[in-house]
Amino acid sequence: MPAPRSVLVTGGNRGIGLAVARAFAAAGDKVAVTHRGSDVPEGLLGVRADVTDTASVDAAFAEVEAAHGPVEVLVANAGITRDQLLMRMTDDEFAAVLDANLTGAFRCARRASKGMIRLKRGRIVFVSSVVGLSGGAGQVNYAASKAGLVGMARSIARELGGRGITANVVAPGFIETDMTAVLGDDVRAKALAGIPANRFGAVDDIAAAVRFLAGEDAGYVNGAVLPVDGGMGMGH
Numbered sequence: 001m002p003a004p005r006s007v008l009v010t011g012g013n014r015g016i017g018l019a020v021a022r023a024f025a026a027a028g029d030k031v032a033v034t035h036r037g038s039d040v041p042e043g044l045l046g047v048r049a050d051v052t053d054t055a056s057v058d059a060a061f062a063e064v065e066a067a068h069g070p071v072e073v074l075v076a077n078a079g080i081t082r083d084q085l086l087m088r089m090t091d092d093e094f095a096a097v098l099d100a101n102l103t104g105a106f107r108c109a110r111r112a113s114k115g116m117i118r119l120k121r122g123r124i125v126f127v128s129s130v131v132g133l134s135g136g137a138g139q140v141n142y143a144a145s146k147a148g149l150v151g152m153a154r155s156i157a158r159e160l161g162g163r164g165i166t167a168n169v170v171a172p173g174f175i176e177t178d179m180t181a182v183l184g185d186d187v188r189a190k191a192l193a194g195i196p197a198n199r200f201g202a203v204d205d206i207a208a209a210v211r212f213l214a215g216e217d218a219g220y221v222n223g224a225v226l227p228v229d230g231g232m233g234m235g236h
């Protein structure tokens, strides 16, 4: 059994992040999740953090380090949507999504890198989206933020790959969570028609991929984008 690692999952209080956190905890790791005031299930260390606020991110890392040691696995999962047609999208709608999804991931990766460089090992997994590669009508802000994560991961891979640190991307397709529950039946039916697996994804599908990229077996996988989308985005 490998030694337990200090794992931090942003937005791990619900949805995909919670499933990821539970999967690491079930494997014996010491797992912390960020939340913005909600309850956190037993067995996980909840730390309050808003990824749009650098001081809040830094304080959360300090709390995790004090309890579990330096973060060895960072899963940058927190994310939002503010869908709108291009011609109607406000500066605020664009900026808010970029700030949470892209700059937020940057703030966390930057803070995590300090401890990982000292440890001479680390795993960063960014939760992107099929939409970051294929684009999505009404999602100019979201797609741009998710595509940005690919460039970020690959830059980190080049910068820190020689120090035992990997940075990879998981690109989920349509996963059943609060984020997709708000979509109308017409949108869901259209999405389903484009998924060769003929089903929506489950949060555990994503957790398995994240755990793989964070695990021993993926030591030579760096700067990769792993689609977990039932074939929805093939070719992108």
Ligand code: NDP
Pocket (backbone or CB within 6 Å): 010, 011, 012, 013, 014, 015, 016, 017, 034, 035, 036, 037, 038, 049, 050, 051, 052, 077, 078, 079, 080, 100, 104, 127, 128, 129, 130, 171, 172, 173, 174, 175, 176, 177, 178, 179, 180
């Ligand atoms: P949910 O909407 O269910 O959960 C989003 C999580 O992100 C929540 O924990 C939320 O915290 C957190 N969060 C949002 N903004 C911030 C912030 N500023 N600071 C800290 N935490 C924040 O989403 P999912 O679980 O569906 O999505 C998780 C990730 O997966 C996202 O990055 C999403 O873009 C991506 N994804 C999801 C897909 C899907 O089909 N569901 C498909 C492709 C990608 P709080 O509870 O406080 O709001």
